[in-house]
Amino acid sequence: MIRIKRSSAAALCALVVMLLGSVIEHEARGQADGADRAAQSRQAFLDVSAVLKHPRCLNCHTSVDYPRQGDDQHRHLFNVRRGPDDRGAPALRCQTCHQAGNQQASGVPGAPGWRLAPLRMAWDGLSAGELCRALLDPAGGGMTPQKLVEHLRTERLVAWAWEPGRNPRGDLRQQPPVSHEQLLALARNWAELGAACPE
Amino acid sequence: MIAFDLNGKRVTAGSDPDTPLLWTIRDEFGLTGTKYGCGIAACGACTVHLDGDAVRSCSVPVSAAHGRKVVTIEGLSKDRSHPVQKAWIAYQVPQCGYCQSGMIMAAAALLAQIPRPSDSDIDSAITNICRCGTYKRIREAIHDAAKR
Numbered sequence: 001m002i003r004i005k006r007s008s009a010a011a012l013c014a015l016v017v018m019l020l021g022s023v024i025e026h027e028a029r030g031q032a033d034g035a036d037r038a039a040q041s042r043q044a045f046l047d048v049s050a051v052l053k054h055p056r057c058l059n060c061h062t063s064v065d066y067p068r069q070g071d072d073q074h075r076h077l078f079n080v081r082r083g084p085d086d087r088g089a090p091a092l093r094c095q096t097c098h099q100a101g102n103q104q105a106s107g108v109p110g111a112p113g114w115r116l117a118p119l120r121m122a123w124d125g126l127s128a129g130e131l132c133r134a135l136l137d138p139a140g141g142g143m144t145p146q147k148l149v150e151h152l153r154t155e156r157l158v159a160w161a162w163e164p165g166r167n168p169r170g171d172l173r174q175q176p177p178v179s180h181e182q183l184l185a186l187a188r189n190w191a192e193l194g195a196a197c198p199e
Numbered sequence: 200m201i202a203f204d205l206n207g208k209r210v211t212a213g214s215d216p217d218t219p220l221l222w223t224i225r226d227e228f229g230l231t232g233t234k235y236g237c238g239i240a241a242c243g244a245c246t247v248h249l250d251g252d253a254v255r256s257c258s259v260p261v262s263a264a265h266g267r268k269v270v271t272i273e274g275l276s277k278d279r280s281h282p283v284q285k286a287w288i289a290y291q292v293p294q295c296g297y298c299q300s301g302m303i304m305a306a307a308a309l310l311a312q313i314p315r316p317s318d319s320d321i322d323s324a325i326t327n328i329c330r331c332g333t334y335k336r337i338r339e340a341i342h343d344a345a346k347r
Contacts (some may be wrong), residue, residue, distance in 0.1 A: 078241065078326035091309035091324035097240040097255050099263050105219050106239045106258040168239040 041193035047186045049128040049198075051176040056161035060115070063122035070167070071174050086116040102165030109173070111160035132197035145191035152187055203264040206230075206274025216262035220254075221245045223261040224271055232272035232300045236328070243327030246301035246308075247271045253308035272300035275307060283307045286344035294331035302327050306341050315345050 051057065059068040067076045081089040088094045098114035117123075120140050123131055135141035135148055143151065152158055162180045164173035176183070190196075201212040205228060214223045224230050224247065233256060236244030240258035247256045248270040249263070275281045279288070283306045286292075293299040302325070309316055309324040316324070321341055329337070 079322060080326070081323045083323075089323035090312040090320070091253050091305060092326055093252060096246075096253050097258050099259055101260075103219070103240075103258045103260065104217065108240045108258040168241075 037193045038196040041190050041196035042198045044186050044190035044193060045132050045196070046128050046198055047178070048183065048190055049131055051161075051178060051183050052123060052131060053126075053128075054161070054176040055174065056164060056176055057158075058124050060157075061117040061121055061123040063119065063124050067116050082116050082119075086118050088115075102163070104166070107166055107168030107170070109160070109165055112156050114157065127198075129198040136195070136197070145187075145195040149184065149187045149191055153184055201261055201265045203266060204268040206270055212261050212264075214261050216260060218261045219257050220247070220249075220259040220261045220264055220269070221256035224256060224269070230271050230273050234297055234300060236298065236301070241328070242298065242301075243305055244298045244301040246304040246327065248304060248308060251308070251311060253305050270304075272304060275303065281307060282344040282347035283310065283340070285347060286340040289343060290336050290340040292333055292336045292340050294329075294333055298327060298329045302329065302337060306337070306344065309341070310345060316341065 052061075055068070055071050055073050059070075059073060062068055062082075065082045066080055067082070068074060069076050080092065083089045083093070088096065094114045094116075097108050099108075099110040100112045101110050102108070103110060120142075121134075123134070126134060135143045136145075141148075159180060161176050164175060166172055178186070201214070201216060203210060203212070205224070210228060212218075212223050212227055214227055221233060221235060224233050225235075233247055234244040235257065236242035238257050240255040243255060245256040246253050248254070248268075249259065250267050251270075276284060279285070281303075283303050287299070287303060292302075305325050305327050309320065313320050313324075318338065321338055325337065325341070
């Protein structure tokens with residue numbers, strides 16, 4: 001009887017040790033998976049930020065009182081100003097020149113609602129991590145990951161970056177490094193993996 | 200078919216929808232007071248009003264005018280009695296004059312939005328280019344027009 005009890009206790013101990021080992025291993029694997037997902041999410045945002053920091057986006061996501069122009073991001077010519085509502089100064093509105101579509105005759109770019117991003121959405125000079133945190137900051141970009149994906153999907157000024165037309169010299173404007181569809185896939189991936197921000 | 204109000208008259212344009220408004224105004228309707236300058240919306244010689252806002256008509260497709268009101272230099276007043284026109288004469292602003300219809304239209308749009316503009320307001324709004332360099336008289340005339 002005693003022998004049976006001893007052997008049962010030993011078996012029970014072995015079982016407990018096995019179970020504990022399994023739990024610890026599972027948790028460790030879970031932590032590794034979590035770390036892996038966060039790393040993948042961070043990488044996805046780094047790829048997204050390569051688009052967000054492209055001149056097609058940054059030229060109107062400025063932290064100054066004026067928009068920029070061109071791939072060299074020079075100050076917008078002719079003293080063009082942000083104005084009180086981010087749509088230009090009175091009598092020199094963005095729509096003074098920028099219409100609902102690109103103008104082939106003049107080379108002036110256009111899309112519906114052409115305007116600067118508000119100052120709280122200024123991106124120039126930010127690292128990828130700073131940009132990520134600024135987007136999600138309620139006082140800044142005020143985005144949720146889902147809202148950002150939706151913004152990138154539906155905003156026509158965003159879509160313009162992939163149809164930027166030709167400049168007045170007749171040269172095609174550069175497009176962002178990945179396609180619009182690839183950008184959306186990267187942004188969705190970033191969000192689904194936890195919307196982690198790079199350092 | 201593109202229909203719009205041009206200086207108070209209902210007109211129908213037969214131009215291709217992508218045609219710059221400038222050329223429809225000049226070639227189709229014969230209103231040549233609006234000038235072609237640079238063709239890239241940089242100089243402002245082609246400025247007209249679209250629903251009261253200054254636009255550079257070389258860069259506005261005529262289709263954008265559909266159902267809207269366009270005013271050119273010919274329609275600013277019937278008898279050159281607009282305060283900006285009076286001030287322009289009083290200060291003898293033009294030299295060669297080529298850019299001046301665009302200047303006057305830009306100035307009129309500014310005064311409609313800011314009746315007493317500061318120098319800074321003028322600098323921000325009047326970015327039209329004058330090769331004769333009449334900028335000093337333009338500024339004085341805008342301040343004068345604001346008082347009329």
